[in-house]
Amino acid sequence: MKTRLISLMKSVLLFLLSMIFLLPGCGKEEALGKWVKHKTSRTQEGWNYDMSIYQGAPPPEEDNFYMAEPFKGYLMNSSKGMEASYQHPLVKEKTETFLERAHIAAKTRRQSGEAKIMDWRQLARNIRDASTSINDPEFNKAIKGNDEEVMDHYFSYFNDFLMNLHQATGRPQSYFPTIKKDVHFSTLLPHLAPMKKTVNFLRNASAFKLRKGDRQGAMKDIQLMFALYRICKEDTWLISQLVRVAMGITIVDTYEETHAKGLWSTEELIQWKAFFKNQGNGYGELTRALQVERLSALEVFELFLADKPLFDQIAKEEGSGGFAGILNFKSMARDTVVEQMIAYDRLMQELITMVDPENHQGHPNQTTVDFYFENQIPGPGKLSIAGTFIATHKTALNAEKKLMEQFDSAYRK
Numbered sequence: 001m002k003t004r005l006i007s008l009m010k011s012v013l014l015f016l017l018s019m020i021f022l023l024p025g026c027g028k029e030e031a032l033g034k035w036v037k038h039k040t041s042r043t044q045e046g047w048n049y050d051m052s053i054y055q056g057a058p059p060p061e062e063d064n065f066y067m068a069e070p071f072k073g074y075l076m077n078s079s080k081g082m083e084a085s086y087q088h089p090l091v092k093e094k095t096e097t098f099l100e101r102a103h104i105a106a107k108t109r110r111q112s113g114e115a116k117i118m119d120w121r122q123l124a125r126n127i128r129d130a131s132t133s134i135n136d137p138e139f140n141k142a143i144k145g146n147d148e149e150v151m152d153h154y155f156s157y158f159n160d161f162l163m164n165l166h167q168a169t170g171r172p173q174s175y176f177p178t179i180k181k182d183v184h185f186s187t188l189l190p191h192l193a194p195m196k197k198t199v200n201f202l203r204n205a206s207a208f209k210l211r212k213g214d215r216q217g218a219m220k221d222i223q224l225m226f227a228l229y230r231i232c233k234e235d236t237w238l239i240s241q242l243v244r245v246a247m248g249i250t251i252v253d254t255y256e257e258t259h260a261k262g263l264w265s266t267e268e269l270i271q272w273k274a275f276f277k278n279q280g281n282g283y284g285e286l287t288r289a290l291q292v293e294r295l296s297a298l299e300v301f302e303l304f305l306a307d308k309p310l311f312d313q314i315a316k317e318e319g320s321g322g323f324a325g326i327l328n329f330k331s332m333a334r335d336t337v338v339e340q341m342i343a344y345d346r347l348m349q350e351l352i353t354m355v356d357p358e359n360h361q362g363h364p365n366q367t368t369v370d371f372y373f374e375n376q377i378p379g380p381g382k383l384s385i386a387g388t389f390i391a392t393h394k395t396a397l398n399a400e401k402k403l404m405e406q407f408d409s410a411y412r413k
Contacts, residue, residue: 031305031334038342047349051295054288055236059173065231066176066191068168070095070161074191076179098161099194101139102201104130104154109204117257118207124150155208158201162224165198169227174234185296185326192243195232199225199247203254210263219268225251226275233282238289238396241282245399248279252406259413276411282400283357283364290355290393294348297389300326301341305334328383337385344385347376351393363401369394 039049048054061067066075073092077085086092108123124147131143142153178187206221229251232244255272258264264272303311315327329337351372354364373394378387 028305028308028334031338034335034338035302035305035341038345042345042349048291049295049298051292051299054291054295056175058175058177063171063173065168065171065174068171069164070098071168071191071194074194075177076188076190095161095194098158099197099201101130101134102158102197102204105204106197106200118204120151120208120211121147123154127151127154151208152212155205158205162205162221165224166220169224169231174231176235185300187237189235189237189239192232192235192240195228196243196247199228199250202228203250206254207258210258215263215265215268219264219271222254223271225254226279229279233279233285236288236292238286238293238393241286241289242396242399244282244285245403248282248403249406251275252403252410255410256413259410273411276407280404280407280411281357281362282403283355283360286396286400287352287356289396290348290352293389293393294345294352297348297385298341298345301329301337301385304329304332304337305341308334328388329385332383340385344389347386347390350376351390355397363404364397366401369397 043049058064066072069091073086073088073090073095075087077087104126105118105123108126109118111122112119127150128143131140134140139157142149145153176189176191178189202221202225206218206225209215209218209221225247229244229247232240232247235241235244255276259269259272300311300314303314311326312330315330332340353359354368354372373391377390378384380387380391
């Protein structure tokens with residue numbers, strides 16, 4: 001009797017469990033209703049859900065850095081998947097050619113190892129080696145000269161590129177008009193890598209001019225580095241801010257290498273220190289970028305709630321593995337997704353409040369930041385929107401903190 005009762009209880013339990021798992025999650029309208037209620041509540045508390053507020057409006061064309069050569073070459077007409085159609089393909093081709101040849105100097109510096117000190121004789125050899133595969137009489141004009149002549153012509157080759165860059169940085173505003181395809185996570189930003197490469201080249205060009213005793217020419221290159229850093233700082237994307245940090249580290253390395261040798265005049269050192277002082281805090285820009293990141297993630301999952309087929313299509317597209325792995329969420333129930341969206345939104349708002357320079361002096365409290373990432377963000381064992389999208393943001397905070405410390409150290413030297 002007891003055995004039969006236990007068997008019956010097991011059967012009833014299995015039936016109840018099966019019914020629980022077969023119950024459907026909440027429907028589209030109910031899920032959307034929960035999300036709208038959350039947004040309404042948070043909006044009343046001062047949070048914004050309109051991306052355009054953070055992205056701003058484009059300035060007049062004549063005032064926009066990106067509407068002039070060389071970076072106008074990266075303006076797009078449209079995008080298809082991860083491909084793009086460019087408005088000025090000939091300008092882009094010319095700029096890419098300059099940057100490919102600028103890489104000869106960057107490669108030479110890397111060959112020196114950890115010190116990253118330029119080996120000038122090796123640069124001359126690398127220029128000669130590269131010339132064998134470059135069918136350009138202008139580039140190869142001085143290739144049979146001595147090392148100094150080869151290098152002098154190499155850096156002179158970029159004069160037109162640098163002149164256009166000087167003219168473009170004279171424009172008062174910068175706004176790169178992106179092409180959005182379905183969602184902001186799929187936005188292409190083709191201008192960032194060329195900007196970073198340009199700053200690396202300017203480091204080498206200024207070093208060569210200092211070597212020749214041309215401090216004025218070298219300082220013009222340094223001022224271009226400053227300008228490109230400020231322009232990248234105005235971008236609204238988180239990846240732009242990480243590129244800006246990398247550019248800032250290159251600027252610090254350039255200063256430390258040249259300052260140690262006493263290569264700058266008092267007036268030029270004042271310009272260096274003014275840059276480090278005035279650009280020493282990037283947390284405001286990082287705060288704005290995190291707001292854009294927050295809304296970009298929510299935009300994707302709003303599609304999950306409202307238009308599941310479009311979400312599935314985006315999740316399967318080539319490159320969507322880079323959208324923080326949204327493909328992993330494809331089979332999740334709507335009620336689970338809306339709960340995770342609300343949790344993600346609250347956690348991002350907490351992070352943004354920590355980072356916002358209006359709420360701290362200098363740096364966010366490191367103890368609070370560490371506790372947040374170690375205890376409040378779900379670990380890798382559980383699939384969650386917050387764990388997938390927020391955990392990597394600590395890299396951005398650490399990078400910004402490191403750069404600010406380097407700027408402060410350089411300013412005090």
